[in-house]
Amino acid sequence: MKRAAALVFLALGLVFPSASSARESFVPTDPLVKYQYYLEQDHAFDAFGDTLPKLNPVNVAIIDSGLDITHPEFPKKLVWAAKSFVNTPWSVDEQGHGTFVAGEIAAAIDNGKGIAGIAFPAQLIIAKIASADGSISVDAEAAAIRWSVDHGAQVINLSLGGVRDPLDPHDDTYSPEEASALQYAVRHNVVIVAAVGNSDEAPRSPWPWASYPAALPHVIGVSALTESGNVASFSNRDAIYNDISAPGEDIFSTLPLALTKQNPTCVDQGYSDCGPSDFRPADGTSFAAPQVAAAAALLLALRPTLRADQVSNILERSATDVNSADGCLKCPGGRDAFTGWGRLDISKAVAALGEPLPPADHFEPNDNAGSLAPVLPPARRILKATLDYWDDPIDVYRFHLATGHSVSFALKGPAGTTSKLVLWKPGTRSVMDLRHSNMKVAQTTGRGSLHRLSFRAQVPGWYYIEAKLVTRGFGQYTLSIKRT
Numbered sequence: 001m002k003r004a005a006a007l008v009f010l011a012l013g014l015v016f017p018s019a020s021s022a023r024e025s026f027v028p029t030d031p032l033v034k035y036q037y038y039l040e041q042d043h044a045f046d047a048f049g050d051t052l053p054k055l056n057p058v059n060v061a062i063i064d065s066g067l068d069i070t071h072p073e074f075p076k077k078l079v080w081a082a083k084s085f086v087n088t089p090w091s092v093d094e095q096g097h098g099t100f101v102a103g104e105i106a107a108a109i110d111n112g113k114g115i116a117g118i119a120f121p122a123q124l125i126i127a128k129i130a131s132a133d134g135s136i137s138v139d140a141e142a143a144a145i146r147w148s149v150d151h152g153a154q155v156i157n158l159s160l161g162g163v164r165d166p167l168d169p170h171d172d173t174y175s176p177e178e179a180s181a182l183q184y185a186v187r188h189n190v191v192i193v194a195a196v197g198n199s200d201e202a203p204r205s206p207w208p209w210a211s212y213p214a215a216l217p218h219v220i221g222v223s224a225l226t227e228s229g230n231v232a233s234f235s236n237r238d239a240i241y242n243d244i245s246a247p248g249e250d251i252f253s254t255l256p257l258a259l260t261k262q263n264p265t266c267v268d269q270g271y272s273d274c275g276p277s278d279f280r281p282a283d284g285t286s287f288a289a290p291q292v293a294a295a296a297a298l299l300l301a302l303r304p305t306l307r308a309d310q311v312s313n314i315l316e317r318s319a320t321d322v323n324s325a326d327g328c329l330k331c332p333g334g335r336d337a338f339t340g341w342g343r344l345d346i347s348k349a350v351a352a353l354g355e356p357l358p359p360a361d362h363f364e365p366n367d368n369a370g371s372l373a374p375v376l377p378p379a380r381r382i383l384k385a386t387l388d389y390w391d392d393p394i395d396v397y398r399f400h401l402a403t404g405h406s407v408s409f410a411l412k413g414p415a416g417t418t419s420k421l422v423l424w425k426p427g428t429r430s431v432m433d434l435r436h437s438n439m440k441v442a443q444t445t446g447r448g449s450l451h452r453l454s455f456r457a458q459v460p461g462w463y464y465i466e467a468k469l470v471t472r473g474f475g476q477y478t479l480s481i482k483r484t
Contacts, residue, residue, distance in 0.1 A: 044294075068270075141181070196211060206237055220315065223288065229328060245322060386475065406484045419477065425440075
């Protein structure tokens, strides 16, 4: 689904197996799983034995074109909350896009019908934001994100996007309303997954930048792979905001019955092989993202205490590297602009729960100056948080100084990286806008992860200290503060 400047178009107590352990895996009995090649490629159920575990439900919000609630794959009890932000009911999906995405995530498993959803513990929060013509206002999207969070969303799937072009503001569709709504979700510990976008919706192909909202902080940007393992030709590239890849070509899923009945001689009513030509085959990063959202839901069902940033870290770092040796002819080894950290591997992600977990960051989102930047309490001497060059390169804190008072900071950044400290004046609105660079008071220089900065205030007010990761890497840092 494509967004123009103002519109968007359309467990605790469990034993976690190792990814390489030889064991019998669960195989869904749903008759149309034979068309869901992506289940095997994602290793969707390989972490489980021949019987799926009973897990607490996880609320997954699908902010899209609605859901056909009459479809046999979606019993009413599956829907935790639902609302339409347009003038048509949430339960009527004219586009089919939302119902397709919902099938990948949560189609009933082992019910003797159709397909199998990956996130078998999922409960759905349906927020319909697409009008009958497929257009979506950014205001509706932002309102739906906030509403979903307020109704208990733990994972949000956004299979939509608007063009990002850092070289041409006329083509760039950045929305402060969207960014603010997603910050609201991050503050409430929600995992956000978004498609990086399709280049056939951009000024040229291939397009070198991920779409919004995938290109916003703390959002897992998902690109598309072909069945053979190559990067899909339509999938947007991005060296920073493309985080992980999943199959996005020739995807099979559910469709509204009202759409498939237009092909009455087709046997598989309610499924994409009976749908309009746009879904035969169904290609797009829109259909890669739900697989990652489903994986996030599984991790939260297995380990409910995970923070959102831990979920993102596990999914991305457990991905299987995609390179020329395994099907992606253009992909170099390691993280790249084509596939991010690599191919989604749910089995490896689940296995990672049995290993030491990545450190959590309880200060997020703290990506900029302003009233939402966390306050450093007077008594605090040392804090620990995380930085990530690709997902979270900047942390900002605010603190008050009276005239003549001093403060000293010591930063120990993630090992093997170069970081730095930047001090900003009272009244700073943004540490990322170059137009505000004159608001800097002081900054450290030099390579390495150890930096010190001291300052005596000549003017009272709320100052900002920024910890920034300059080179590639990620990990925990320690910030020591001394006031006099």
